[in-house]
Each structure stands twice: as structure tokens, then as C-alpha cells.
Amino acid sequence: MTTTLPLSREQVMAHRRRVGVLDERLPSGPEARHQAAAAGLTDSGPRAALLSLHARVEGTRSSDWEAPGLVQLWGPRFSAYVIAEEDRATFSLGRLPTRGARRELAEDLAERLDAVLRGREMPYGEAGRAVGVHHNQLRYAALTGRVLIRWDGARQPTVRCVPPPPVDTSTARLDLARRYLHVMGPGTAEGFGRWAGLHGRSTLPAFEALGPELLPVRTVVGEGWILAGDEASLRSSPGPAAAARLLPSGDSYTLFWGPDRELLVPDAGDRAALWTPRVWPGAVLVGGEVVGTWRRAEEKVTVTAFRALTAREREAVEEEAVGLPLPGLTAPISVRWS
Secondary structure (H helix, E strand, O other): OOOOEEOOHHHHHHHHHHHOOOOOOEOOOHHHHHHHOOOOEEOOOOOHHHHHHHOOEOOOOOOHHHOOOEEEEEOHHHOEEEEEHHHHHHHHHHHOOOOOHHHHHHHHHHHHHHHHHOOOOEEHHHHHHHHOOOHHHHHHHHHHOOEEEEOOOOOOOEEEEOOOOOOOHHHHHHHHHHHHHHHHOOEOHHHHHHHHOOOHHHHHHHHHHOHHHEEEEEEOOEEEEEEHHHHHHHHOOOOOOOOEEEEOOOOHHHOOOOHHHHHHOOOHHHHHHHOOOOOOOEEEEEOOEEEEEEEEEOOEEEEEEOOOOOHHHHHHHHHHHHOOOOOOOOOOOEEEEO
């Protein structure tokens, strides 16, 4: 009988920062960008993926969200994502039902879209009209792995079709579950479903198939699972945390629901400020802890702290803010504290 491993909050947070590349930035390069995008980089807020890269990779440039080897698609929860091209099957086919009406719809839309585009790239409103559906329905076609998008945050996304990934749906689903458990763990089948945008009991077969790779654990918010390969990381002593990081709305480090949020942000009031009913703000990390939120309007960054920060901590946050590699600004970035 496998013993349930008790894990402290400090162990879990240190592991998540370590695998999420938030304690120390990686040297710039394709491998670093791919590692930073292991759980996908949400890009539903204009250039959020770029800011997630900047938090993890040295020397990130304003154009690196579309660097060679990275692609954009409608990923989990049909949000815009930037991922490594080699992970296209994981973030598309990993969410495709194995059978049923939704799969048939996705495959039919992908076929019809490919026939309309004939190798071209087209604004998705125009593409939807050409296919004969509301353009938002084209998001279902992305489940097949055949549809990529390009969205610069200002205009309507464009769509293009590519060959289907040479991976079966079950293999892709298992890899997606492993990504979730590695970067977001400890996790549960329900948590995986919320993160990946999967419904009902469709996540259970993946967790059952991963059974030999999993270890049961218990944290202050309940029981869950980790990958056995991550046990050493979770047991190891925390390393030094970064002085400060500004994470955009939807960054993988904060992409939680339910009790998982309590582990990341213990105070209920602070959780309400970070995970708002509408558009979430970004998260301010200082010394590895979420200590506030931030929002941006053009070059103006507004930071709201949950507690009084020291002069050195405020300086570290401001240094991160002015270094954001944002394109198209007409004035230097300034920081306002509220």
C-alpha cells in the first residue's frame, strides 16, 4: 500500500517556482523559451505570453512571443496560447474527445476551414463567414491540432491550417496531464479538468492510465497527486527566490481554481483581489510570495500591495516594471503605487 506523502506549503511553492522557472531566469535561447512554455503561455491579454517569457528568460525581446519554434493557438479553455511548436499535439489533441459529437464537429470544421484557406492565412471573422459558421466556432477546429492563429493583441486573429500532428489523442492527453501535474502539482483530476477546459469525467481515464507514475500526497488544502519523478524536487530544500517578478494575468503560476488558490494565496481578501470576477490583474511576486497585484495602461503600471513593502522590495518591483519588453510604447514605463 502506498503511503500518502505529507507536503508543506513551503515545499509545494518552492517546487512550483523551480519547475516554473521563477527563481532564476534562464539564459536566452530557443531551449529556454521552450522550457518556459512547458505549461503553455496564456496570451488572451495582449502580450501576456511575452511577459510570462520575460519573467523566466533573460534578454527577452518584444518580438520573442513569435520567435522560431513558438506558435500560437487556441489552447486550454479556448484561450489564446503561445506554445513550443513541438508541443502542438499536447495542447490541441490532448483536449480532443476520443469520440462523440464534439470530436465530429472539430474534425468537420477543420476540414472545411482547410478547404477554404487553401494554404492561405485569413482573419478569423472572414474565415468564419467563408466556412458558413460564426467565427467563434472555429475555436473547436483547433482541437484537431490543424489550426494555428496569430494575434498581435490589437487586431482580429488570423487563422491558418497545418498538417495534423502525428500523435494519437490518448497519448496527447496523457502528456497534457503530465504537464499539469509537473508544473501545477500537486493536482487532481478535477483540477486538471478546470485547467485544461475538459468536462465531467473525461479526465479520469488519463489519471487512471498515469497511475504507476503517480504518488498520493496531502497538503494543507487536501489530498492530490504528484508525478513520482517530482518527489525529489518537492522534498528538496528551497533555493533562493527571485527578488521580484511581475506575472501577467493568466500566468501558469496563478492559473488555479478552488482550494488550490488557498495554497498559493492563504489570505481570503488577497485571493479576492487577485482572482476577480472579471479580468484578473497580474500578480506581484516578491521573495517567491504573491504580495500584490498590478495592472497596466500603456506605459503606466499600477501596483497594489497586500502588505507594506520595504524600500528594497519596492525598488525590486519597480526595476521589474521598467524592464518589461513591451512593444509600441511612446513613453518610458512609470510605476504608481496604490
